[in-house]
Amino acid sequence: MDKSPAALQPLYLRVKRHILENIGSGKWAASSRVPSESELVKSFGVSRMTANRALKELRDEGIVVRIAGVGSFVAERHARAHPLEIRSIADEIRERGHVHRAETVSLERIRATAELAEDFGIARRSELYCSVIVHFENDRPMQLEERYVLPALAPDYLKVDFGRNTAHDYLISVAPLQQAEHLLRAAMPEERIRKLLAMKRDEPCLLVIRRTWTAGQIASVARLYYPGSRYEMSGRFRP
Amino acid sequence: MDKSPAALQPLYLRVKRHILENIGSGKWAASSRVPSESELVKSFGVSRMTANRALKELRDEGIVVRIAGVGSFVAERHARAHPLEIRSIADEIRERGHVHRAETVSLERIRATAELAEDFGIARRSELYCSVIVHFENDRPMQLEERYVLPALAPDYLKVDFGRNTAHDYLISVAPLQQAEHLLRAAMPEERIRKLLAMKRDEPCLLVIRRTWTAGQIASVARLYYPGSRYEMSGRFRP
DNA sequence: TGACTGTACCTGTCTATACAACTTAGACTA
DNA sequence: TAGTCTAAGTTGTATAGACAGGTACAGTCA
Numbered sequence: 001m002d003k004s005p006a007a008l009q010p011l012y013l014r015v016k017r018h019i020l021e022n023i024g025s026g027k028w029a030a031s032s033r034v035p036s037e038s039e040l041v042k043s044f045g046v047s048r049m050t051a052n053r054a055l056k057e058l059r060d061e062g063i064v065v066r067i068a069g070v071g072s073f074v075a076e077r078h079a080r081a082h083p084l085e086i087r088s089i090a091d092e093i094r095e096r097g098h099v100h101r102a103e104t105v106s107l108e109r110i111r112a113t114a115e116l117a118e119d120f121g122i123a124r125r126s127e128l129y130c131s132v133i134v135h136f137e138n139d140r141p142m143q144l145e146e147r148y149v150l151p152a153l154a155p156d157y158l159k160v161d162f163g164r165n166t167a168h169d170y171l172i173s174v175a176p177l178q179q180a181e182h183l184l185r186a187a188m189p190e191e192r193i194r195k196l197l198a199m200k201r202d203e204p205c206l207l208v209i210r211r212t213w214t215a216g217q218i219a220s221v222a223r224l225y226y227p228g229s230r231y232e233m234s235g236r237f238r239p
Numbered sequence: 240m241d242k243s244p245a246a247l248q249p250l251y252l253r254v255k256r257h258i259l260e261n262i263g264s265g266k267w268a269a270s271s272r273v274p275s276e277s278e279l280v281k282s283f284g285v286s287r288m289t290a291n292r293a294l295k296e297l298r299d300e301g302i303v304v305r306i307a308g309v310g311s312f313v314a315e316r317h318a319r320a321h322p323l324e325i326r327s328i329a330d331e332i333r334e335r336g337h338v339h340r341a342e343t344v345s346l347e348r349i350r351a352t353a354e355l356a357e358d359f360g361i362a363r364r365s366e367l368y369c370s371v372i373v374h375f376e377n378d379r380p381m382q383l384e385e386r387y388v389l390p391a392l393a394p395d396y397l398k399v400d401f402g403r404n405t406a407h408d409y410l411i412s413v414a415p416l417q418q419a420e421h422l423l424r425a426a427m428p429e430e431r432i433r434k435l436l437a438m439k440r441d442e443p444c445l446l447v448i449r450r451t452w453t454a455g456q457i458a459s460v461a462r463l464y465y466p467g468s469r470y471e472m473s474g475r476f477r478p
Numbered sequence: 479t480g481a482c483t484g485t486a487c488c489t490g491t492c493t494a495t496a497c498a499a500c501t502t503a504g505a506c507t508a
Numbered sequence: 509t510a511g512t513c514t515a516a517g518t519t520g521t522a523t524a525g526a527c528a529g530g531t532a533c534a535g536t537c538a
Contacts, residue, residue: 068489069530186425186445186467204443206425228425307519308500
């Protein structure tokens with residue numbers, strides 16, 4: 001490999017850039033074939049491992065699809081999915097340089113309602129732990145967190161001090177998080193929730209319902225209410 | 240390499256799993272050191288390239304942080320950010336097996352208001368293209384898309400048939416998307432929007448504001464209104 | 479005709495080795 | 509003491525070669 005000319009960036013990046021340029025310019029249309037590893041070896045004079053790295057990274061980035069025994073192809077882009085990050089409210093507030101404080105409204109053992117039993121995949125009237133916590137940003141309520149937890153997976157849940165740890169942090173410390181699902185809604189809050197969040201009448205809520213799996217079963221269901229007038233979720237994305 | 244025992248999965252995955260288990264169980268705390276490549280070579284009897292692959296993939300996944308010349312460390316997890324995908328409404332509806340239809344309410348040349356001028360970083364009363372489109376799922380309105388576009392980047396915007404292509408698809412075909420930003424709110428819709436979406440009075444909207452960058456400047460601002468009672472955004476996440 | 483086989487090609491994984499660049503710590507020097 | 513040099517350890521990149529397993533296709537055999 002001669003390194004002197006244009007050795008400004010690693011070889012695998014040059015190969016990647018070449019492929020990306022051809023895809024970006026439309027020269028290689030969606031689902032059309034991109035050069036195989038051995039073709040790249042010939043045309044760029046690199047080793048197969050280097051060509052492999054370029055194609056593997058493009059696959060990881062969702063730019064190409066690779067099929068063993070067949071070849072690599074330009075991926076049908078999904079008109080592109082843009083991820084929006086859902087983070088811990090405590091982190092978010094601290095990153096804004098504000099003071100986070102949590103107040104436990106209730107923390108108790110309850111019996112599963114029909115709806116909850118279905119969510120968790122357990123029998124009706126089974127035991128569940130339930131916490132209701134209000135999170136404040138500079139003493140203004142910003143999130144009401146209503147959380148239901150499977151006792152088997154977090155037996156000490158009722159003893160946790162949620163002023164110090166968030167429930168989410170406690171749960172990932174107790175049991176490894178396998179999977180999470182989010183539902184996002186706009187809804188009018190119940191009177192009880194409206195008061196806890198000090199919201200005006202007729203003000204809508206942003207509601208995030210988060211379900212997390214551990215060991216193949218649902219470990220926790222959280223309903224996170226945000227006051228619509230005060231809270232805004234944001235996310236950035238670079239392709 | 241002896242392959243006979245437990246050759247159920249590739250070597251680099253076994254190395255990754257070993258590291259993930261130690262991090263997941265809390266044995267290796269955040270910001271503590273994980274074994275270097277050469278230590279993994281010794282303890283697993285694999286080549287350095289295989290150890291490198293395991294660590295590199297963990298870095299790509301945000302599990303570890305690697306510093307050249309220093310070592311690899313367990314990443315401070317942000318209590319973990321959960322991505323929620325924001326997809327094209329047309330794709331979403333089709334994936335549910337339903338019929339998507341779009342109706343153009345208006346498509347015109349306008350003058351930037353103060354707010355829009357600030358969003359785009361252009362002078363007040365500059366020219367902008369504006370489209371208002373209602374997207375139907377099985378003839379029920381599901382999204383109102385109010386979009387502003389910089390004329391310089393999409394000169395033919397006013398001639399596009401939005402019954403066939405979505406505005407988003409058209410824009411990414413015209414100019415490469417560099418970056419996107421999303422804001423998510425719950426809000427009460429204006430009367431005009433409430434009617435177009437056939438919403439009941441006092442029903443809140445889920446509002447997504449998407450800004451996209453092309454060539455370093457804001458190319459498009461879209462306000463996407465969803466009826467709160469009908470629409471739910473969802474996303475899954477596997478660590 | 480239909481089923482099977484061989485071949486060519488492709489991706490996936492793995493090894494052994496090499497050199498570069500970077501960081502840290504300790505020894506050495508002015 | 510303060511600065512410099514060196515050696516060891518680490519990651520980043522790259523090569524050449526190897527084998528396994530998947531796929532497609534042409535050719536062969538019953």
